[in-house]
Amino acid sequence: MSARTVLTSRFFLGFLLVALVVAGGLSFFASPSPDGLDSVTLSGCTLSEDGEPVGGTCIAQNAGEHGLAGSPLADYAVGGADGSVGLAGILGVLVTLVVAGGLFWVLRTRSRP
Numbered sequence: 001m002s003a004r005t006v007l008t009s010r011f012f013l014g015f016l017l018v019a020l021v022v023a024g025g026l027s028f029f030a031s032p033s034p035d036g037l038d039s040v041t042l043s044g045c046t047l048s049e050d051g052e053p054v055g056g057t058c059i060a061q062n063a064g065e066h067g068l069a070g071s072p073l074a075d076y077a078v079g080g081a082d083g084s085v086g087l088a089g090i091l092g093v094l095v096t097l098v099v100a101g102g103l104f105w106v107l108r109t110r111s112r113p
Helices: 003-024 036-042 085-107
Strands: 045-047 053-056
Touching: 003 085
Parallel strands: none
Antiparallel strands: 045 053
């Protein structure tokens, strides 16, 4: 193996490890509060204790359930289970790596001998 190949391999391995640590570890420190978009759509509504609009006028009252709400990683959790945010992040990183790697492999330019 050439020195360049070793350095490239170490870089990608390091990048993968950092991505997994951030997705799997730091995700537990993320705020459970609604993000900016959720806050804007709830502006003008009276909310129930669980945060659902029950009165007033706001954009969220017209919103339906998202088409992928029942998917395995919906709401940043595996199967909707509490406490699985880190695992969902790790799975997201791995799926992204596989898809991107597959695209790079398929679309790469091959050198001719």
